[in-house]
Each structure stands twice: as C-alpha cells, then as structure tokens.
Amino acid sequence: MKIKSTLEEHFEEIGNDHVSASEDTPLRDDAFILTDDEKIARIRENIREVMLTLGLDLDDDSLKGTPDRVAKMFVKELFGGLHPDRRPKSSTFKNKYKYGEMLVEKNITLYSTCEHHLLPIVGKAHVAYISNGTVVGLSKMNRIVDYYAKRPQVQERLNIQIVRELQNVLGTKDVACVIDAKHLCVNSRGIRDIESSTVTAEYGGRFQEESVRREFLDYINLDTNF
Numbered sequence: 001m002k003i004k005s006t007l008e009e010h011f012e013e014i015g016n017d018h019v020s021a022s023e024d025t026p027l028r029d030d031a032f033i034l035t036d037d038e039k040i041a042r043i044r045e046n047i048r049e050v051m052l053t054l055g056l057d058l059d060d061d062s063l064k065g066t067p068d069r070v071a072k073m074f075v076k077e078l079f080g081g082l083h084p085d086r087r088p089k090s091s092t093f094k095n096k097y098k099y100g101e102m103l104v105e106k107n108i109t110l111y112s113t114c115e116h117h118l119l120p121i122v123g124k125a126h127v128a129y130i131s132n133g134t135v136v137g138l139s140k141m142n143r144i145v146d147y148y149a150k151r152p153q154v155q156e157r158l159n160i161q162i163v164r165e166l167q168n169v170l171g172t173k174d175v176a177c178v179i180d181a182k183h184l185c186v187n188s189r190g191i192r193d194i195e196s197s198t199v200t201a202e203y204g205g206r207f208q209e210e211s212v213r214r215e216f217l218d219y220i221n222l223d224t225n226f
C-alpha cells in the first residue's frame with residue numbers, strides 16, 4: 001500500500017515532463033525492496049488489469065498466460081538492467097603488448113526500450129577507447145551496452161551511461177560511443193516514419209580532438225560530423 005501511494009505522488013510530481021536532468025536512470029529509493037519474484041507477482045496483476053480493461057477474455061487459451069509472460073519479461077529481460085546485481089563484471093588486463101592505438105568494437109546489436117512509450121529501440125552501438133595501460137575483454141563492451149540497454153531509456157542517457165561505465169572500468173576518459181537506432185514509437189505509431197533513425201554520440205577525452213574523432217567515425221563508416 002505504501003509503495004502504491006508513493007508511486008502516485010511521484011507521477012503527480014513529474015507530470016508530463018519527460019526530460020530528466022540526470023545521467024542516472026531515475027530510480028526510486030525503494031527500487032529494490034521487493035524481490036524479483038514479488039515484482040513479477042505485482043506486475044502480473046497489473047497487466048491482467050490492463051488486459052481486462054481492454055475487454056480481453058483472460059480465460060482464452062492463448063491469452064491466459066500473457067500477464068505472467070509479460071511480468072517475467074519485464075523483470076528478468078527487458079528491464080533486467082535496472083538491477084545493480086546484473087551489472088557485468090568487466091575483467092581488465094594489463095596492456096603488456098603496449099597497443100597504443102584506438103580499439104573499436106563496432107556494430108554491437110542493441111535492443112532497448114523507450115521510456116516514454118515502452119516500445120522497442122533497435123539499433124547498433126559502436127564503442128571505442130584508447131588504452132592508457134588497461135584493456136578490457138572485448139565481449140565486456142557488448143555486455144555493458146546490453147546491461148544499460150535493458151532499462152527504460154532515452155537514447156541520449158543510454159549513450160552517456162555506456163561511456164561513463166567504460167571510463168570507470170578502463171580508468172581513462174578516452175572512450176567514445178555512437179548509437180544509431182530506430183525507435184518504434186516513431187516508426188510504428190505516432191508520426192509513423194518508418195525510415196528515420198536516431199544517431200547519438202558521446203566523446204570523452206581525446207575523442208574530442210577532431211582527428212581522433214574522425215578516425216573513429218571512419219572505422220564505423222559514419223560520415224556525419226557529430
């Protein structure tokens with residue numbers, strides 16, 4: 001009961017203003033008081049209510065499992081990256097081979113969820129860094145992208161969170177990330193522009209230098225001057 005009333009207060013506070021000033025995902029203080037199973041049980045009932053309100057027959061064979069499927073999918077999959085326990089452990093190594101050039105992990109598949117409409121964001125992330133003595137396992141970059149994507153997101157914040165995490169892991173500011181993604185809230189509803197996609201970029205440290213940024217964009221074949 002307490003949670004419900006605080007939630008209502010929260011919605012009154014934010015109203016229609018979607019823009020958050022912070023680069024952190026706006027989480028409530030009590031975000032992890034409930035266990036995953038408790039959250040699934042609550043969401044299952046909420047989705048049931050939505051479906052009943054829409055007039056759907058939940059005794060139907062095909063529909064009856066949907067509230068449970070959606071609840072599990074929200075907690076464990078689509079929004080699994082809200083939980084700090086799922087933050088990937090990024091094994092780092094000493095750069096003994098003294099590789100001093102840029103490393104680019106490109107075309108990382110990205111599935112996220114738009115926090116305004118809860119519809120999919122589908123695209124590619126391209127990540128780069130210049131080592132200052134530490135290197136990170138390649139797959140960890142894909143994992144970091146996936147972890148932060150598994151939250152309700154706006155693309156700008158997702159982009160910043162990926163760069164910030166890699167900067168922490170690698171102990172350097174020299175990290176960049178470009179995301180090119182389609183938002184189904186733009187493509188399949190609303191304005192219904194199927195062709196448009198959204199490009200965001202975050203350049204840390206040396207990536208703010210024109211030549212370094214250019215090299216990165218050349219590797220990922222993006223000629224736009226972001």
Ligand SMILES: Nc1nc2c(ncn2[C@@H]2O[C@H](COP(=O)(O)OP(=O)(O)OP(=O)(O)O)[C@@H](O)[C@H]2O)c(=O)[nH]1
Nearest residue numbers: 018114115116153154155156183185186189190191
């Ligand atoms: N900046 C930003 N905006 C986003 C992102 N994802 C969705 N949006 C936009 O969030 C806005 C929400 O605007 P509203 O006017 O409240 O929502 P709406 O009435 O459904 O708007 P339409 O989509 O234009 O129908 C829309 O313009 C979306 O395109 C994102 O990642 N970043």
Ligand SMILES: [Zn+2]
Nearest residue numbers: 114116117185
């Ligand atoms: Zn949206």
